[in-house]
Amino acid sequence: MSYQASFRVWRGDEAGGDLRDYRVEVNEGEVVLDIIHRLQATQAADLAVRWNCKAGKCGSCSAEINGRPRLLCMTRMSTFAEDEVITVTPLRAFPVIRDLVTDVSFNYTKAREIPSFTPPAGLGPGEYRMRQVDVERSQEFRKCIECYLCQNTCHVVRDHEENKENFAGPRYLMRIAELEMHPLDAADRRDAAQDEHGLGFCNITKCCTEVCPEGIHITDNALIPMKERVADRKYDPIVWLGDKLFRRTR
Incomplete structure (x- = not known):
């Protein structure tokens, strides 16, 4: 018909x-x-x-x-x-x-600004060991097809052109979260997420999650946990004291 x-x-x-x-x-x-x-x-x-x-x-x-x-x-x-x-x-x-x-080249620029996976020094090929729960946690984020619908619907990008320079958008904040949550990634990405990629601009309206064709829970499983890690790093007085006493960097 x-x-x-x-x-x-x-x-x-x-x-x-x-x-x-x-x-x-x-x-x-x-x-x-x-x-x-x-x-x-x-x-x-x-x-x-x-x-x-x-x-x-x-x-x-x-x-x-x-x-x-x-x-x-x-x-x-x-x-x-x-x-x-x-x-x-x-x-x-x-x-x-x-x-x-x-022209979606904005997204490629943001992708290049994120340092790649950084394994611990001295870890040889075949020596990577991960628990299944850690595999499953980051596997959800790897379903991303980079359609940029989440980038487009995010009002921080959509309604404020001036924010683009300092805001990576939900797709690439999710990428940072994926790497930060990887148990074998040696880089500490929390400060960069906040200071360089604009995590603080996100006010978790979940509009990015709503339009994701792969059904990725971008807000609940990536952005909110990343915000919690940044808050622990920057504002928790016990963590701050521990860093000072034991000279911890992570």
Whole structure:
């Protein structure tokens, strides 16, 4: 069974643009990305959209559908009423290149600022030992497909361009938490998380968790525990005294 759906798609580039209306055929079982492809094939051959796997694993087709950050390939048309107008716009937190394609290089810059995994000195290959509970704890964070929906919906980035220089965003604060929680990572990342990557900007509204297509509990399992570690490090008087008496660095 097919029907004609009403779509409003943002068209333009860095200089500006607007929403344009289209009527596009929809068939049973299709997702929004299918409709965007049909729109390209039948009415708007020059429509720019980024995509790759169409399986919800590459994170390329991130956009906003009716104002909510989502993956085009994982948003089924059956979730909308047939007479509903579906609005598709580019990610708002990042500069537009053209149409639905945005410049997400901000995220690559933040990724490069985080020091990589640092094993203890003298630990040879094959000598890594971890408990299963530690493996499972960080494995959740490794499900991230870097779609940057969490980065886009975080109001610290989305609504305050001036914060980008000093705020890594939930995706990369989660990366810092993953490394900090790794029992074999020798680096102490707590001060850097607060002072260099802006952990204090996060006010745990859980908006990043709500849009994660992989269902990662970014706020509860990464950001809040990282805030607790930073608080212990910086503000717990007993920890402070222990550091002074025993010259501990961790």
